[in-house]
Amino acid sequence: MAASETVVNDWDARANDADDMDEMVLNMGPQHPATHGVLRVELRTDGEIVKAARPHIGYLHRCFEKHCENVDYPGVMPYADRMDYCAAMGNTLGFALTVEKLCGIQVSPYVDTVRVVMAELQRIASHAVAVGTYTMDIGAFTPFLHLLRDREKILDLFEWTCGARLLYNYNWVGGVSHDLPDGFIRATRDLLREFDAVTYPELLDLIIHNRIFVKRLAHVGVCSPELAISHDLTGPNLRGSGVARDLRKDTPYCGYETYDFEVCVGQGQYGPKGSCFDRNWVRVVEMRESSRILHQALDRLEKMEKADVHEKVPKRVKPPKGEVYFRTEAPRGQLGYYLVSDGNINPYRVKVKSPCFTAMSAFHHLAKGMMIADIIALIGSLDIVLGEIDR
Amino acid sequence: MGVTYELLLRTFPALARWPSWVVIAIVTGLPALACFTFMALGPLVYVYGERKISAFMQDRLGPMRVGPVGLLQTVADTVKLLFKEAIFPRGVDRRLFVLAPLLVNVGAFMPFVVIPWGARLQPADLNVGVFYVVAIASLSTVGLIMAGWASNNKYALFGAMRSAAQIVSYEIPAVIVLLVPVMIVGSLSLHDITEAQRGGLQSWFLFRYFPIMPVAFLVFFVAGLAETNRAPFDIPEAESELVAGFHTEYSGFFFAMFFMAEYTEMFVFSSVATVLFLGGYQAPLPALQQLGPLPMGWFWLWAKAWLLIFVMMWLRWTLPRSRVDQLMHIAWKVLLPIALALVVVVGGLILLPATAGGFPWDRWVGWPLTIGLVGFLLFVMLRAFRWNRRRAQELAA
């Protein structure tokens, strides 16, 4: 079954090389506290220096794309949630917008604003987990708990709205599942006020500008913009290398063009641009920008009158025959859905382009020449969730 | 020892008639036993303290269920560890495997023999006290390497090697900087060093000879953090790294012994630092030295050592950890030159005729510099506080 007639890759060819007898083959994972999921990384090291790193994925493959062919379009939503389980709002938003594009459904501005509120709250929560677990991998245990305290408040808001804390099935084709409850806007504002005034400055002071943290990360895992674009690193990974591209500005959806926010780019303030520190920095600053967008969205919601969120939800989702590729800016990068419809109630083919999948394709190139302790720093800086990589 | 003999003689006058070897055995054995028991119960309290302190720093509660506010948590943990099966993986060297935790504990507990808890409350007042402490504490390193080797585990060996390299590297600046108070006092005996700091807060070495002594204290503290494998130098026991540390393969009672040794070493190091720099059993005010008939020296030593332990825990839960090569860089390229410079400066001051006779350093150099530095720091802190408040207002707006 294996295609043995193709070119033998350089990993296996060097297995019999006598010069490399001093190399140690080390296995990280699939059970490992710092690989953010079931990821297995096979390392070839010369002492502490890594010569080659080969990631093995597929331990969490749950056949999402095959399931999509057997259920109808609304039935895909719970499956879509479960891909990137740390940022579920983004996944369902992407699929809903893809199907709406193919069907030609245009939702009301109220639903758009609600979707933006949910997406940005999810972005803060997702980056909180990313930055928190990253600092925990580097050794500082406390920022993780401070950030998770704020994430708990966000999850409480989600539970209040739709009943679920982690996997919501919230964005439907043509609308959302539940309207915002009364008092939601005030609760969100309280949360954001505390985040802006307390958690965010503390995070910057305690850990982000901490000398030890900076020394661990500032010269590690430097990714040039060309490598990033060639390996399709997107989102904070790409912006950390200095490329200022954000889908919410380039190809806006849900009314993002009407909000005032900045694209966060890695500054390279402690080392070369594109280091692990810069990617992490982009995520930290993006939390602040999400907070800004949320303030604007909440202001609009207060002035808007409530609309029926199920108004445009069709009784049967039956897109016309055709295909579409649509991308959204998920917290981990560009999440793309390639949808092929043959006019039935089941999708014909759904292909998900997961941002973490493409980021891992660059792992081997970034990991060459670093020390084993830096491999942990590299994995955390790419912010991978195996559910999304393996689907 | 003399105290014990007098006390025992008063209660058992018949003791004088017993054969001398029995008397010696009792008189030396009893304080050792008391000391050892007291120290062995220490980790129970330290572990609970660490869990509660870390919890409060992380905005959570810590152990709350076992006993009131979780006070019996460590007892429960100890009982659990003692009852766990001590697994011997296949291929381990049994003798070394068992010997290693014993050796680490020997290195951790033996220094207590010379720690002075009071003017006459010291199990043994060796006149090479400091030297003895340093020498016997390095036994732990041997035990550590033994643990890594005997485990028959490539990752444990890796961790043991890293740990041994780290400890040995940091011992050098620690020992060199220990010479500073020794040179000033002129004696290696811990009792003499403590007595030289009699008189209250201002005569503690930390607050004299500014800026020499505070820098020496800092160097010793950082080196001690690295020697006890505490953050930010806890690479050998970092769970989120590839290597789980030299005590990977140990379970049950042996793991409990390693755990106990680590916390005891922390206390040893804090006690030594207290004796050398913070005045040992001297109270901050001479009036507090005796509470009626009860000498309070032991309390002050305990309190100061605990303060240092608190600082160590505080640092652990605040700072991330350094990478191995960065750690080595700090030891060899930062701490060692500073330590050598300090020794040279202090030695020079002692030898120079102008200052040899006890130059009133504090009055002309120490206190002016201290007041100036404190004033400058207060000014910077005030400015930072105001900047911070302004930024918080901006962000919340």
Add this chain to the structure above:
Amino acid sequence: MDPRAIHETLVAKFGDTITGAFLEGPSPFAVVAKDAIAEVAAFCKASPDLAFDNLMCLSGVDYPKETPPRMEVVYHLYSYTHLHTFALKVHVPREGPAVPTVEGTWGVANWHERECWDLFGIVFTGHSDMRRILLPDDWEGHPLRRDWQDPEYYNGLHVKPTVQMAERALAGEVIGVGPFDFTPANRHVDE
């Protein structure tokens, strides 16, 4: 550049190797002859007008019901300099599918093509590391094909639920086969 202009540029350079196009939908694409895809890809990246320096997505799709039955490999391209998108399609036969790799043009194609091979069985000639990526290394078959049947045995374990088990479950008996056991028969497969 708008899709029509991109298509015209490609046709001007490659002529007959661009065998078709569909430019009216939300994702316009051009169909490229199978053996020329590597050159077309290189041109797309190197040409200053097109400058497609990013391969957004590489998907395989199986069309067994078309005449002739075929599989497709779809390349979605994006340019970070001109900010335009386009798609290229390649038709491959369902028996012995083989396409030249575009790994040399876009590094990310390495992993996308491995996934395509893993799930569809499309071989990418010239690929440096043609191995399975998502499924276990000893898996047999390519599951995303439309004619895929769940295997009965895997490594000696009987894994396919039988009709008898389904009947017993429908009769109300708790047969406890596990969470991924009984699913309705694949609806798109003609029995």
